[in-house]
Amino acid sequence: MPRLAIIGLGLIGGSLGLALKRAQVGSLEIIGCDAEWGVAGRARKLGAIDREARSAAAAVEDAALVVVATPILAVANVFKEIAPALAEGAVVTDTASTKRDVLRWADELLPESVSFVGGHPIAGKEQSGLDAAEASLFEGRPWAITPSVRASEQAVGAVENLVAAVGARPVPIDAEEHDSYLAGVSHLPLLAATALFSLVSTSRAWPDLAALAGPGFRDTTRLASTSPDLSHDICLTNRENLLHWLDRFVEELRRLRGMLDDEARQAELVKTFASVQAARDAFLRELPARPGPQTEVERMSAGERMLSFMVGEYVVRRTKEIEEVLKQREAGDQPDPRRRPEGR
Amino acid sequence: MPRLAIIGLGLIGGSLGLALKRAQVGSLEIIGCDAEWGVAGRARKLGAIDREARSAAAAVEDAALVVVATPILAVANVFKEIAPALAEGAVVTDTASTKRDVLRWADELLPESVSFVGGHPIAGKEQSGLDAAEASLFEGRPWAITPSVRASEQAVGAVENLVAAVGARPVPIDAEEHDSYLAGVSHLPLLAATALFSLVSTSRAWPDLAALAGPGFRDTTRLASTSPDLSHDICLTNRENLLHWLDRFVEELRRLRGMLDDEARQAELVKTFASVQAARDAFLRELPARPGPQTEVERMSAGERMLSFMVGEYVVRRTKEIEEVLKQREAGDQPDPRRRPEGR
Numbered sequence: 001m002p003r004l005a006i007i008g009l010g011l012i013g014g015s016l017g018l019a020l021k022r023a024q025v026g027s028l029e030i031i032g033c034d035a036e037w038g039v040a041g042r043a044r045k046l047g048a049i050d051r052e053a054r055s056a057a058a059a060v061e062d063a064a065l066v067v068v069a070t071p072i073l074a075v076a077n078v079f080k081e082i083a084p085a086l087a088e089g090a091v092v093t094d095t096a097s098t099k100r101d102v103l104r105w106a107d108e109l110l111p112e113s114v115s116f117v118g119g120h121p122i123a124g125k126e127q128s129g130l131d132a133a134e135a136s137l138f139e140g141r142p143w144a145i146t147p148s149v150r151a152s153e154q155a156v157g158a159v160e161n162l163v164a165a166v167g168a169r170p171v172p173i174d175a176e177e178h179d180s181y182l183a184g185v186s187h188l189p190l191l192a193a194t195a196l197f198s199l200v201s202t203s204r205a206w207p208d209l210a211a212l213a214g215p216g217f218r219d220t221t222r223l224a225s226t227s228p229d230l231s232h233d234i235c236l237t238n239r240e241n242l243l244h245w246l247d248r249f250v251e252e253l254r255r256l257r258g259m260l261d262d263e264a265r266q267a268e269l270v271k272t273f274a275s276v277q278a279a280r281d282a283f284l285r286e287l288p289a290r291p292g293p294q295t296e297v298e299r300m301s302a303g304e305r306m307l308s309f310m311v312g313e314y315v316v317r318r319t320k321e322i323e324e325v326l327k328q329r330e331a332g333d334q335p336d337p338r339r340r341p342e343g344r
Numbered sequence: 345m346p347r348l349a350i351i352g353l354g355l356i357g358g359s360l361g362l363a364l365k366r367a368q369v370g371s372l373e374i375i376g377c378d379a380e381w382g383v384a385g386r387a388r389k390l391g392a393i394d395r396e397a398r399s400a401a402a403a404v405e406d407a408a409l410v411v412v413a414t415p416i417l418a419v420a421n422v423f424k425e426i427a428p429a430l431a432e433g434a435v436v437t438d439t440a441s442t443k444r445d446v447l448r449w450a451d452e453l454l455p456e457s458v459s460f461v462g463g464h465p466i467a468g469k470e471q472s473g474l475d476a477a478e479a480s481l482f483e484g485r486p487w488a489i490t491p492s493v494r495a496s497e498q499a500v501g502a503v504e505n506l507v508a509a510v511g512a513r514p515v516p517i518d519a520e521e522h523d524s525y526l527a528g529v530s531h532l533p534l535l536a537a538t539a540l541f542s543l544v545s546t547s548r549a550w551p552d553l554a555a556l557a558g559p560g561f562r563d564t565t566r567l568a569s570t571s572p573d574l575s576h577d578i579c580l581t582n583r584e585n586l587l588h589w590l591d592r593f594v595e596e597l598r599r600l601r602g603m604l605d606d607e608a609r610q611a612e613l614v615k616t617f618a619s620v621q622a623a624r625d626a627f628l629r630e631l632p633a634r635p636g637p638q639t640e641v642e643r644m645s646a647g648e649r650m651l652s653f654m655v656g657e658y659v660v661r662r663t664k665e666i667e668e669v670l671k672q673r674e675a676g677d678q679p680d681p682r683r684r685p686e687g688r
Contacts, residue, residue: 039460042436058479093470097447110625119672129632142556142558143554171556173552177552178556181552181553182556184543184549184553185547186556189540190560192536193564193605194617196532197597198531198594198616199528199589200528200529201624203621205524208517208521209528210627210630212517212526212529214467214485214530215468215529216468216530216533216567217529219563220536220563220566221566222560222563224620231617232610232614236610243605245543246600246601249543252540252542253536253594256535256542258537260586266580269579270576272542273572273575275542276538276542277570277572280569281569282553283545284470
C-alpha cells in the first residue's frame with residue numbers, strides 16, 4: 001500500500017491527516033510521528049494517522065510522500081535524521097511559514113535521489129496543537145508551493161494534488177518571493193497584533209480597557225495568540241523582509257498621524273478611509289469562497305491523482321529493488337524479494 | 345402604549361429594534377426614522393420597528409425613551425431637531441463611539457426637563473447598514489453607559505435595563521475615561537488595521553500578496569472595512585486620545601524592531617511573544633461567554649423593568665398633562681383630555 005509520512009502532528013500535521021482521511025484517498029497508509037511523547041498515539045485514536053512510528057527515520061521508510069510539519073527551526077534536524085532512511089524517488093515537502101532557509105536546508109541535507117517541494121498552507125486558528133486539528137482547516141485556503149531546482153515535474157504535481165485533495169488552492173511561487181510577500185500579509189500582521197496587544201495589556205488601566213474590548217479588538221489582535229516558538233522562528237528566518245515591512249508600516253502610521261493631527265487635512269483622511277474600505281471590499285469579493293469551491297468529487301480525484309503518482313513511484317522503486325535483489329541472487333545472495341513482508 | 349423612538353436605523357439602530365422585538369418587551373411601541381429615504385419602511389418590514397415617523401421630531405413625540413443611533417457628527421443636529429418635541433421626563437440615549445462631545449452637545453442642546461444618558465454598544469461587524477442588522481448583535485457585548493450629570497437615577501436604570509434587555513452588559517463609565525480607553529481598544533486598532541491594509545494593498549505586488557493572504561490577514565485588517573464616515577467621525581471627536589495611543593503604538597513597534605534586529609536579543613523576543621500570548625489567553629478566558637450568559641427570562645425581566653420605568657414616566661407625564669388641561673378647562677379652554685386619541 002502506498003505510504004505517506006507526516007512528521008510532526010500539531011495543528012497542521014494533524015489537520016492534514018484528518019483531511020486526507022476525509023478525502024478518502026483510496027488505499028493510502030498514513031504513518032505519523034511527533035517529538036512529543038503520546039501525541040502520535042492520540043493522532044491515531046483521532047483517525048489522523050493509521051500507524052505510529054517511533055522516530056522520523058522510521059516513519060519515512062518506504063514512504064512515497066513525506067510531509068515535514070514540525071516547527072521551522074526543527075526542520076533542518078528532521079532533514080538530517082530522515083536523509084539516510086528516505087526511499088529513492090520519494091517526494092519530501094514541508095509546511096513551514098518561511099521557505100528560503102528550508103529550501104537551503106533541503107539542498108544541503110537531503111539526498112539527490114529525492115525531490116524536495118516546499119509547501120506552506122496559509123491556514124491557522126487561535127488554538128494550536130493536535131487538539132485544535134480539524135479536517136476542514138485547509139478548505140479554500142492558499143497553499144504556497146516552492147519546488148527546489150532539482151525537483152521533478154511529477155514531484156511538484158504530487159504535492160499540488162496533495163494540496164488539492166485537502167481542499168486548498170496550490171499557489172506556485174519562488175521561495176524568496178514567498179518570504180517577502182508573506183512578511184507583508186502574515187508576519188507584519190503578526191508583529192502588529194503583538195505590539196497592539198502588548199501595548200494595551202500592559203497599560204495600567206488594562207482591567208478597564210479589557211471590559212470595553214469588543215470583537216474588533218479581539219480580531220485585530222488574534223495573531224498575538226500565535227505560538228511564541230512559531231513567532232520567533234518566523235522572525236529569525238525572515239528577519240530582513242520583516243524589518244523592511246515593519247519600517248514601511250511605521251511610515252504609514254506616521255502618514256495617518258499627520259492627517260489626524262492637522263485640521264486642514266480632514267478631507268484627505270476621509271479619502272484614505274474610503275479608498276482603504278473600497279480596496280478591502282474588492283479584496284473580500286475576490287477571495288475564493290470558503291468552504292472551497294471544490295466538490296467532494298474533485299477533491300477525491302486530486303487524491304486519486306496523488307495516489308496514482310505515489311503508486312507509480314512505488315512501482316518504479318519496487319522494480320529497482322527487485323532488480324537489485326535479483327542481481328544479488330545471481331551473485332548467490334538472499335533474501336528472495338517475493339518473500340518481503342506485505343506492504344513494503 | 346409606552347413608546348420608544350429610534351433615530352437612525354443602520355446596523356446599530358436596526359439591530360436594537362430587532363433585539364427588542366425578540367426580547368418581547370410587553371406592550372412597547374417602537375417608532376423609527378432614518379435620514380435616508382426608504383430605510384424606515386424597510387425596517388418596519390423587517391420587524392425592527394412598529395411604525396415609521398417622517399422626522400426625528402415626529403418620532404420622539406410622546407416617547408418615554410429616545411435612542412439616537414445616527415453617525416456621531418449627526419448627533420448634535422438630531423439633538424437640536426428633537427429638543428422642542430421631547431416629552432417632559434423623557435430619557436434620551438445614543439450609541440455613538442465617542443462620548444465626550446456627545447455629552448457636551450446634550451448639555452447644550454437638550455432641554456433640562458429630559459435626562460440624557462450616553463451609551464455605546466461595543467459591537468459591530470464587517471458590514472454596516474440596516475441590511476446587516478441582527479437581533480443577536482449585542483449578545484454578551486459590553487455597552488458603555490455615560491450618564492450626564494443631571495440624569496436621574498431612574499433614567500440611568502432605564503438605559504441599563506434597555507441594554508440588558510438586548511443581551512448586552514452595561515458598563516457604567518465616565519465619558520472622558522470612555523474616550524481614552526476606547527482609543528486604546530477600538531480606535532487605535534481601527535487605525536492600525538487601516539494602515540496595514542493601506543500599506544499592503546498599495547504595494548506593487550498586491551495581486552500576488554492578495555493570493556497569499558490568509559485568515560490572519562483578514563482578521564487583522566477587518567476594522568479597515570469600517571464605514572469611512574464612522575472612522576473619520578471617531579478621529580475628529582477623539583483626536584487627542586488617539587494621537588497619544590498612536591505614538592505609543594509606534595514606540596512599541598520600534599521596541600519590537602530593536603529586538604528583531606539584534607541577534608543578541610532573541611531570548612527577549614521569545615519572552616515578549618510568550619508573555620503576550622499568555623496575556624491574551626488570560627483575556628480570552630475572562631471574556632464573558634457569547635451568546636450572553638443571560639437567559640431568555642432574565643432578558644425579558646430587564647425588558648419588563650425598562651417598560652415599567654417607561655410606564656411610570658408616562659403616567660407621571662400624563663398626569664401632568666391632565667392637570668395642565670384641567671387648569672385650562674377651569675379657565676374655560678378646550679380640548680377635553682379624556683378625548684385625546686388612543687395611545688397618547
